[in-house]
Amino acid sequence: MDSFAALFAHVTPRARTFFSGNLCNTVEFGPDGHLHLFKAGVLTLTRTGADDLELREPTLLFFPRGRTHRFIVDPDRGADLVCATVELGGAEGNPIGEGLPEFVVMPLAGHPTLSPVCDLLVAEGFADGVGRQAALDRLFDYLLILIVRDVVAHGAVESGVLAGLADPRLAKALTAIHDGPGRAWTLEDLADIAGMSRTRFAELFRTRVGRTPIDYLTAWRMTLARQLLARGKPVKSVAAQVGYDSAAAFSRVFSRTLGHPPREVR
Incomplete structure (x- = not known):
């Protein structure tokens, strides 16, 4: 078993999709872990103590441990999004979440290996097929593992078990x-x-x-x-x-x- 598989076999990240569609108003998200896939439109992300971030291109936004944040959109244009809450597994003393950055932003243009899964998420999220919720949740679960792998590969984890596994x-x-x-x-x-x-x-x-x-x-x-x-x-x-x-x-x-x-x- 490879080093990451051994960890994920015991502490499994889970996602629960709660929104997919065109967001046309300002929304604030609470202090749970979140993973957002922004696909189209114009969106401004605001966070306390950080500069605003304006998005115009497909981008993943990942808050591993949870942090209050807000999306501001133009009500006339809106923003196409698929959003999920995230539980990294293990609750207290979670070994995966310990070393991840507080916030991860990943423009899909710079991470082509993530694009196929993200395309599936958007297609599933904006359709109304049987088993849609289960399909979205499993796709997000897979995407979480890909994101963790990518973050470690690019040296964005400085300490914690993920840094050790690298x-x-x-x-x-x-x-x-x-x-x-x-x-x-x-x-x-x-x-x-x-x-x-x-x-x-x-x-x-x-x-x-x-x-x-x-x-x-x-x-x-x-x-x-x-x-x-x-x-x-x-x-x-x-x-x-x-x-x-x-x-x-x-x-x-x-x-x-x-x-x-x-x-x-x-």
Whole structure:
């Protein structure tokens, strides 16, 4: 399994389409994650603390972690849009969202690999076929993965797990963690997988990912544990699955990491 597939297998980005059509009035969007595909017309994006951005060409606008923003359009011309809310997966301590920029703007003219999916989104969004909502949501899910891949490939991620996965050596260790969260990993184990000395591995990991290898392992375990608990798995079973010998030890780490005990997960 490649390094990104191992991550996405456990923490899956999801999109939910809520608008497709011609927008002809000013709209403000709340602090959820959003992904907008602007296709035609004229649109002005406003954000607190940032310059206004006027769009006239097909463009993707991505707010990974959510930020209030507003679209202003000419009511006579409007703007053709397809919009979705975004959940990157994993909720608290999300490893995908941590390293992404606060805002990503991608003119399609400069990202030709995204155009085929965007064309399908527009065609589906402006039609009225059976299964339209499901088709739009799945297309947006795929587009999210393409965007993350593109952002990493262009060096726009400076820290976090995505920055670590961009380094071939760290990617080997991170993939091992993602695939085997229940193993009793040591710093030496992970350094050996990366083909590096312990000291150099620990330094590079902290620089790229933003935390120590063992701290990241713990955070990853808690991300997976929260997902399992939300599905109704018993605490004892979850504890064993993510590498803890006792439910008590797991509960202490979970509470310290996420700020609430496992039993409060819904």
